[in-house]
Amino acid sequence: MLEQRIQQQFFDSADLKYAAAEILAKPIADAVNAVVGCITAGGKVLACGNGGSASDAQHFAAEFVGRFERERPGLAAIALTTDTSILTAVGNDYDFNSIFSKQVQALGSPGDVLLAITTSGNSANVLAAVDAAKAKDMTVIALTGRGGGKMRERLGETDVHICVPHERTARIQEVHILALHCLCDAVDLQLLGEQENT
Numbered sequence: 001m002l003e004q005r006i007q008q009q010f011f012d013s014a015d016l017k018y019a020a021a022e023i024l025a026k027p028i029a030d031a032v033n034a035v036v037g038c039i040t041a042g043g044k045v046l047a048c049g050n051g052g053s054a055s056d057a058q059h060f061a062a063e064f065v066g067r068f069e070r071e072r073p074g075l076a077a078i079a080l081t082t083d084t085s086i087l088t089a090v091g092n093d094y095d096f097n098s099i100f101s102k103q104v105q106a107l108g109s110p111g112d113v114l115l116a117i118t119t120s121g122n123s124a125n126v127l128a129a130v131d132a133a134k135a136k137d138m139t140v141i142a143l144t145g146r147g148g149g150k151m152r153e154r155l156g157e158t159d160v161h162i163c164v165p166h167e168r169t170a171r172i173q174e175v176h177i178l179a180l181h182c183l184c185d186a187v188d189l190q191l192l193g194e195q196e197n198t
C-alpha cells in the first residue's frame with residue numbers, strides 16, 4: 001500500500017514532466033537567451049523564493065557561481081535568501097514582504113535578471129521583488145505554477161514566465177528544479193559551445 005503510493009508519486013511526477021516538456025521548452029529557451037544576454041553584458045542574476053523555492057534560488061546560484069557540469073569561470077548570481085542579518089533586519093524594521101525587494105533595490109542594476117520563484121505565483125515578498133526589479137529596468141524570469149497567480153499580471157513583454165501546469169506545490173517544485181538545470185545546461189552551451197568528446 002505504502003509502496004504503491006510512493007510509486008504513484010513517481011508516475012505523477014513523470015507524467016507532469018512529459019506534459020511540461022511540451023509547454024515549457026519555449027519559455028525556458030527564452031530564459032536562456034535573457035540570462036546569456038544579461039551575463040555577457042556584465043550583468044548578474046538575483047534569485048528569490050520562499051521555503052523550497054528559497055532552496056531552489058540557492059541551488060541555482062551555487063551552480064552559477066561554482067559550476068554546473070562543465071568547467072568555466074563563475075557566473076554572477078546571488079540568492080537573496082541567505083543573509084540572515086539582512087533578512088532579519090528588513091523583516092523586523094520594515095516587514096516580511098520587503099525582505100527581497102529591499103535587496104533588489106539595493107543590488108539590482110538595469111539589465112540584471114531577477115529569478116522569481118513561487119509555486120502559487122502569489123507570495124507577496126516575491127511579487128514585491130518583481131515590482132522592485134521592474135522599477136530598476138531588470139528582466140524578470142518567473143517560475144510559477146497553478147496558472148501563475150498574481151505573478152501573471154505583473155510580467156511585461158520582455159519578461160519570461162515559466163508556469164508549470166499543475167496545482168500541487170511539490171510537483172511544481174520538481175519541475176522548477178528541472179527547469180533550472182535546463183537553464184544552467186543551456187547557458188553553458190551558449191557560452192562555451194558544444195562539449196568536445198574526450
Ligand SMILES: O=C(CO)[C@@H](O)[C@H](O)[C@H](O)[C@H](O)COP(=O)(O)O
Binds near residue numbers: 051119120126169
Ligand atoms: O517546499 C515546500 C512545499 O513542498 C514549502 O516549504 C513551500 O516552499 C512553502 O510553503 C512556501 O512558502 C510556498 O510559497 P510559494 O511557492 O507559494 O511562493
Ligand SMILES: [Zn+2]
Binds near residue numbers: 052
Ligand atoms: Zn518541498
